[in-house]
Structure formats: C-alpha cells, structure tokens
Amino acid sequence: MRGEKTKDDFQAVDDVSFTVEQGESIGLMGLNGSGKSTLLTLINGTMKPDEGRVLTRGRIAGLIATSAGFHPQLSGRENVFLNAAVFGLTEEETKDRFDDIAEFANIGKHMESAVGNYSSGMSSRLGFAIAINVDCDIFLADELLAVGDRPFKRKCIEKMEEVRDSGRTLFYVSHAAGSVRKMCNRVLILEEGRLVFDGDVDEGIEYLQYDSDGDDDEREDEELGADI
Incomplete structure (x- = not known):
C-alpha cells in the first residue's frame, strides 16, 4: 500500500541455447x-521454463539433489521402490534390481530405517545407487x-x-x-x-x-x- x-x-537461467x-x-x-x-x-x-522450450528424447535419470524424491518417513527400502517408480520402473523391474541397488549403496541395516534419519552421505549413496540402475x-x-x-x-x-x-x-x-x-x-x-x-x-x-x-x-x- x-x-x-x-x-x-x-x-536463474537467462537466454541459454545449445544442442x-x-x-x-x-x-x-x-x-x-x-x-x-x-x-x-x-x-x-x-521445472518448466518461463520462456523458450527444452526438448529431450528418451528416459532421463540421475542425481540432481541429495534426497530428491525421497519421503523422509519411509524406509530406504520403501524409498527405493518409490524413487524407481518416479524414474519409470515397474515394481517387478525394481525387485530385479534391488540387490544391485542395495549393494552399491552399501548402507547395510539402515536400508530398513527412515530416510529422514540418514546423513547427507547416506542419502547421496542411495539416490545415486537407484539412478545408476535405471535404463536411461x-x-x-x-x-x-x-x-x-x-x-x-x-x-x-x-x-x-x-x-x-x-x-x-x-x-x-x-x-x-x-x-x-x-x-x-x-x-x-x-x-x-x-x-x-x-x-x-x-x-x-x-x-x-x-x-x-x-x-x-x-x-x-x-x-x-x-x-x-
């Protein structure tokens, strides 16, 4: 008033263009x-740009932020299935890859603990382990x-x-x-x-x-x- x-x-990004x-x-x-x-x-x-457009082809995966896509009250195991679904994996595909994900993350018994109690390093381990096992x-x-x-x-x-x-x-x-x-x-x-x-x-x-x-x-x- x-x-x-x-x-x-x-x-944050202004007039950026590349192929x-x-x-x-x-x-x-x-x-x-x-x-x-x-x-x-x-x-x-x-995110969507305010102006212009972003054209991509195929499935996109990766780790762009620690704990991105994780629910803090769910266990690591539950978040594996949740996060994998976001990437487009079916439940059966995730089950087939779960052992590889768990082995790479190497967080042991903490896989059954709530992700909200993880350190940033543990979250990063789990997030990357999921992303790298997605066909993209x-x-x-x-x-x-x-x-x-x-x-x-x-x-x-x-x-x-x-x-x-x-x-x-x-x-x-x-x-x-x-x-x-x-x-x-x-x-x-x-x-x-x-x-x-x-x-x-x-x-x-x-x-x-x-x-x-x-x-x-x-x-x-x-x-x-x-x-x-």
Whole structure:
C-alpha cells in the first residue's frame, strides 16, 4: 500500500541455447549460483521454463539433489521402490534390481530405517545407487561426488564411465577440472545464468582458470580416487 518494493525478479537461467547430440558427455561448469543446477532441473523436466522450450528424447535419470524424491518417513527400502517408480520402473523391474541397488549403496541395516534419519552421505549413496540402475538415454549428475567417502567416489566415477561408454548422453556438474577432463568431451560454462562458453574441455577449464587453484587440484585427486 505504501508503494514499497516487495519482491525481486531473478533470472536463474537467462537466454541459454545449445544442442547436444546423443552420446555426448557434457561438463557443466561455473561458479556457485551461476545456474547449473537450475539448468539441470529444466532438462530433467522438474521445472518448466518461463520462456523458450527444452526438448529431450528418451528416459532421463540421475542425481540432481541429495534426497530428491525421497519421503523422509519411509524406509530406504520403501524409498527405493518409490524413487524407481518416479524414474519409470515397474515394481517387478525394481525387485530385479534391488540387490544391485542395495549393494552399491552399501548402507547395510539402515536400508530398513527412515530416510529422514540418514546423513547427507547416506542419502547421496542411495539416490545415486537407484539412478545408476535405471535404463536411461540421458543421465544427469549434479556434483554427486561432493558428498561421500573416497571409496564411494571411486565407485561413482567407475559407474559414470560405464554410462559414458555405453553411448548414453551425460551431463556432469563438477568444479573439479580433473574429473571433468576424465569424464567429458565438451564443456558448457554458465555465468550469472548466461552461457558464456561452449566447446573444448581444456579451453573451458582455462577460461575458468581452475588449473591455477591448488586446492581444486587436491579435490580432483580425491574425487578420482588417486593415490595421494
């Protein structure tokens, strides 16, 4: 009533346009707040753009947020079936893959506990274990290695390599130059919601000047399971 401003409009992703061919491995990079996670949710279909359109083909799976799609009051086992159904798996398909999911997640007796009591690492383990066992055409991974111990990170990298080598399209969000080099053949860089680079991996990393950051190099080694 006093004419004061009550809200701000913020374009998390602004005028971004690109085309990805089947089987490409895309490293999505940029500083925190640049719009990477928002872009993945648009590709995933969780969010709809206010303008423009996102065209995808085939089934999409992946991990774009720890605990995404989990019901906190249900057990890990129950959430496996719930989350798998969201990805389009039937109950029988989930039963067939349950042992593989449980083995990869490796959370033991906690599979029967409520997910609301899980640590972020346990939720990340279970979420990735479900997503990686879904037959998909596009796999999205939003900094999935940011949480978890070193052996789990190594397992994730190995599984991601299997996804890439299978001919599926991969979107991989990471701040670690080493793992992007290992996983991807193309880099997209966002700055304040705008696409500022689309091209060669090494050129993209040089654009971001990530190679000059010693702390980042150490994090890359840990993510890749290198002996240090």
